[in-house]
Amino acid sequence: MKQKNTREKKKWNNYLVAGLVMTGITLAIAVIGAFWTPYDATAMSASLKFAPPSFAHWFGTDNFGRDILSRVMEGVETTVVISVLVVAASALVGVLVGALTGYFGGLIDEITMRFTDAVNGFPSILLALVILSVLGGGVEKLILALSIAFCPSYIRIVRSEFIKYRDADFIARARLMGVGWARILFVHILPNIFSTFLVSIVIGFNNAILAESGMSFLGIGVQPPAASLGKMLSDAQGYLSSAPWYALAPGLAIVWIVLGFSLLGEGIRRWNN
Amino acid sequence: MKYICKKIITLIMTLFLVSAAAFLAFQVIPGDVVTSILGTEATPEMEELLREELGLNDPPVERYMNWVSGVLKGDLGVSYRYSKSMNERMPVAELIGDKLPVTLWLAFYSLILIIVISIPLGVLWARSKNHYLDAALNVISQTAMAVPAFFLGILVTYLFGIILKCFTPGGYVSYREDFAGFMHYLLFPAISIAIPKIAMTARFLRNSMLTEMRSDYVRTAYSKGCTNRRVMYAHVLRNALMPVVTFLGMIIAETIAGSIVVEQVFGLPGVGRLLISSISTRDFPVVEILVLYITSVVIIVYALIDILYRMIDPRISSK
Numbered sequence: 001m002k003q004k005n006t007r008e009k010k011k012w013n014n015y016l017v018a019g020l021v022m023t024g025i026t027l028a029i030a031v032i033g034a035f036w037t038p039y040d041a042t043a044m045s046a047s048l049k050f051a052p053p054s055f056a057h058w059f060g061t062d063n064f065g066r067d068i069l070s071r072v073m074e075g076v077e078t079t080v081v082i083s084v085l086v087v088a089a090s091a092l093v094g095v096l097v098g099a100l101t102g103y104f105g106g107l108i109d110e111i112t113m114r115f116t117d118a119v120n121g122f123p124s125i126l127l128a129l130v131i132l133s134v135l136g137g138g139v140e141k142l143i144l145a146l147s148i149a150f151c152p153s154y155i156r157i158v159r160s161e162f163i164k165y166r167d168a169d170f171i172a173r174a175r176l177m178g179v180g181w182a183r184i185l186f187v188h189i190l191p192n193i194f195s196t197f198l199v200s201i202v203i204g205f206n207n208a209i210l211a212e213s214g215m216s217f218l219g220i221g222v223q224p225p226a227a228s229l230g231k232m233l234s235d236a237q238g239y240l241s242s243a244p245w246y247a248l249a250p251g252l253a254i255v256w257i258v259l260g261f262s263l264l265g266e267g268i269r270r271w272n273n
Numbered sequence: 274m275k276y277i278c279k280k281i282i283t284l285i286m287t288l289f290l291v292s293a294a295a296f297l298a299f300q301v302i303p304g305d306v307v308t309s310i311l312g313t314e315a316t317p318e319m320e321e322l323l324r325e326e327l328g329l330n331d332p333p334v335e336r337y338m339n340w341v342s343g344v345l346k347g348d349l350g351v352s353y354r355y356s357k358s359m360n361e362r363m364p365v366a367e368l369i370g371d372k373l374p375v376t377l378w379l380a381f382y383s384l385i386l387i388i389v390i391s392i393p394l395g396v397l398w399a400r401s402k403n404h405y406l407d408a409a410l411n412v413i414s415q416t417a418m419a420v421p422a423f424f425l426g427i428l429v430t431y432l433f434g435i436i437l438k439c440f441t442p443g444g445y446v447s448y449r450e451d452f453a454g455f456m457h458y459l460l461f462p463a464i465s466i467a468i469p470k471i472a473m474t475a476r477f478l479r480n481s482m483l484t485e486m487r488s489d490y491v492r493t494a495y496s497k498g499c500t501n502r503r504v505m506y507a508h509v510l511r512n513a514l515m516p517v518v519t520f521l522g523m524i525i526a527e528t529i530a531g532s533i534v535v536e537q538v539f540g541l542p543g544v545g546r547l548l549i550s551s552i553s554t555r556d557f558p559v560v561e562i563l564v565l566y567i568t569s570v571v572i573i574v575y576a577l578i579d580i581l582y583r584m585i586d587p588r589i590s591s592k
């Protein structure tokens with residue numbers, strides 16, 4: 001009964017609707033792009049080099065005569081897959097480490113905090129660059145590097161939420177009833193922080209997408225011939241005066257994805273309050 | 274004073290930790306540095322000679338000690354890739370020397386733009402009674418925050434460089450030759466870095482002001498007869514700016530990171546480009562120094578902000 005009352009207080013808002021719609025479209029494009037694109041995204045054609053946007057090629061073609069729409073669809077798919085994996089990995093580590101350190105405290109907590117303090121002030125793209133230069137290139141390494149770079153912020157968020165709950169009455173009672181620590185952490189406390197944590201997960205998508213496209217733009221992320229939005233932009237930059245449409249589609253795709261996630265995050269935050 | 278001493282000691286300790294991390298991270302890399310420099314055809318004698326020259330035969334701890342004491346004395350080591358002449362390696366210090374001012378000026382320029390534009394904008398936004406203005410600023414700022422710096426750089430190049438012809442894309446002017454021309458060219462990358470940050474900072478200031486406007490002291494100020502103007506600028510803004518100072522510290526770190534990417538877009542010969550090219554050619558002595566350098570800047574900025582914060586907020590310093 002009480003559950004129902006809190007549900008009723010939560011209100012739909014414009015941010016949430018816009019964010020859900022935009023993110024939904026992004027995910028739909030990613031899924032469609034995995035199975036079908038209007039043209040083969042790697043098929044080159046000398047006669048179609050730099051064709052401006054038309055009905056046959058909505059966003060035109062690039063310097064190898066490849067269809068830009070198809071490549072953007074593939075790029076969205078790559079970006080979404082990478083960011084889902086990065087967010088999943090870093091959030092999982094964040095929950096585990098944050099829960100344990102926040103609930104138990106002590107020396108390990110102190111060390112972890114000093115460490116995350118040092119890392120947190122550091123721009124995440126730089127950290128990922130350094131990790132990647134140690135590990136070497138490739139998509140798997142990129143995912144690993146970004147996950148490591150994003151972990152500390154999740155650890156901090158989860159830890160501070162667990163500290164809030166560790167001395168709460170209902171947790172003390174659960175402990176009195178003989179509930180084990182693992183159950184207290186993940187069954188009694190975790191559901192309570194879920195709504196707060198959801199916002200940081202959604203914002204994490206934003207950061208992951210910006211970092212991935214930034215690194216691919218710099219040529220250190222996704223390697224050709226695989227399509228990636230960042231790499232497309234860095235290629236397009238060389239042909240800006242002759243084929244300005246080349247830069248437009250991948251750039252707008254990034255803006256669309258990031259805007260969708262940030263509206264969604266803001267929407268969930270307002271829904272919670 | 275005691276606080277500042279404590280802060281400086283933690284600062285030094287953190288810098289040492291960072292230096293150890295920056296150095297040791299590159300010792301665990303798979304693959305032999307010597308083979309990657311000389312190629313696979315080199316004779317064992319040549320490899321041994323180079324190994325001795327680069328000091329790779331010493332144990333890691335000793336090499337770290339040598340490296341740190343060198344850095345403290347101003348000797349930043351030599352590059353693996355660049356040569357000064359036929360048989361002399363390029364010192365990292367010389368490699369970084371003339372690139373550093375480019376990045377620092379760019380970051381400084383962007384920061385000035387951010388502060389000068391975002392603060393009036395945030396105040397205007399917080400004071401706007403007009404619902405449409407509020408909604409419009411909301412949409413614009415959300416969109417501006419979603420544009421990555423490199424795409425913004427491309428848009429700025431296209432709009433100001435190719436259509437309006439305000440500057441020549443790729444026509445970088447060295448600060449040694451023509452400082453005014455340098456600053457003119459730098460304006461456009463600085464705009465690209467600044468726009469998303471302006472949106473963030475203005476938004477942050479606006480929210481901070483709206484929170485302050487609901488406080489009791491604002492009601493008191495009104496009831497004792499302060500004008501609207503006085504309440505806004507002498508009371509609300511002063512308090513609302515406090516969290517913005519901390520926020521700006523974060524923005525400075527982000528601005529330096531942003532310049533790494535934006536230098537690439539505008540063809541600026543700054544440390545960001547050097548970092549990227551050194552990472553791709555695995556020129557680790559250069560990467561180590563650059564990482565150490567950027568981290569130090571970030572850490573020192575944070576510490577300064579922290580001290581500044583205590584100095585301008587009488588509530589904290591009186592405790």
